[in-house]
Amino acid sequence: xxxxxxxxxxxxxxxxxxxxxxxxxxxxxxxxxxxxxxxxxxxxxxxxxxxxxxxxxxxxxxxxxxxxxxxxxxxxxxxxxxxxxxxxxxxxxxxxxxxxxxxxxxxxxxxxxx
Amino acid sequence: xxxxxxxxxxxxxxxxxxxxxxxxxxxxxxxxxxxxxxxxxxxxxxxxxxxxxxxxxxxxxxxxxxxxxxxxxxxxxxxxxxxxxxxxxxxxxxxxxxxxxxxxxxxx
Numbered sequence: 001x002x003x004x005x006x007x008x009x010x011x012x013x014x015x016x017x018x019x020x021x022x023x024x025x026x027x028x029x030x031x032x033x034x035x036x037x038x039x040x041x042x043x044x045x046x047x048x049x050x051x052x053x054x055x056x057x058x059x060x061x062x063x064x065x066x067x068x069x070x071x072x073x074x075x076x077x078x079x080x081x082x083x084x085x086x087x088x089x090x091x092x093x094x095x096x097x098x099x100x101x102x103x104x105x106x107x108x109x110x111x112x113x114x
Numbered sequence: 115x116x117x118x119x120x121x122x123x124x125x126x127x128x129x130x131x132x133x134x135x136x137x138x139x140x141x142x143x144x145x146x147x148x149x150x151x152x153x154x155x156x157x158x159x160x161x162x163x164x165x166x167x168x169x170x171x172x173x174x175x176x177x178x179x180x181x182x183x184x185x186x187x188x189x190x191x192x193x194x195x196x197x198x199x200x201x202x203x204x205x206x207x208x209x210x211x212x213x214x215x216x217x218x219x220x221x222x
Contacts, residue, residue, distance in 0.1 A: 042214040103160070105159070
């Protein structure tokens with residue numbers, strides 16, 4: 001099992017450019033989510049999905065879109081990148097059944113917006 | 115609204131000293147709390163969860179509902195414990211609210 005994979009590992013964008021961060025998991029987890037990690041602020045939830053075809057907003061959704069067409073994939077789209085979106089992005093997945101289930105994290109994507 | 119607070123951004127101790135990383139939370143329901151750890155150049159991973167009442171790598175954490183705290187403790191710190199530690203609260207949507215994190219540095 002590869003677990004949770006993310007691509008790319010690093011990305012530099014210019015203000016106004018768009019891009020998609022990829023996330024995939026091979027554990028057949030229903031729940032998937034995207035977080036951003038900023039110094040001193042921990043991880044903040046951007047968007048999440050409780051199953052294919054179902055997505056919802058987290059704490060900081062503005063400027064980001066998601067879709068969940070399959071159980072395995074949960075891409076995060078930046079429509080028009082801004083310097084405030086410079087961050088490290090983590091994708092995570094977990095099995096739905098129990099509230100205390102562990103979340104499994106990807107290795108992260110470090111994004112810089114100039 | 116739920117909130118997780120880790121008051122110390124950096125905690126520096128000597129090897130063999132006791133360690134306590136503080137975590138306080140606010141939540142109207144019955145809390146499910148976790149500690150996640152991120153070692154250098156590794157991905158974030160679960161350290162322990164309060165429901166399991168377990169000791170992992172010598173770390174323990176007790177949920178104190180009266181003080182709304184879930185502090186992480188270890189009696190004797192090791193250099194390999196140096197990492198970023200995050201306290202997290204599970205919510206009804208099966209997502210996590212994280213604290214700001216505490217960087218633990220264990221000096222030789």
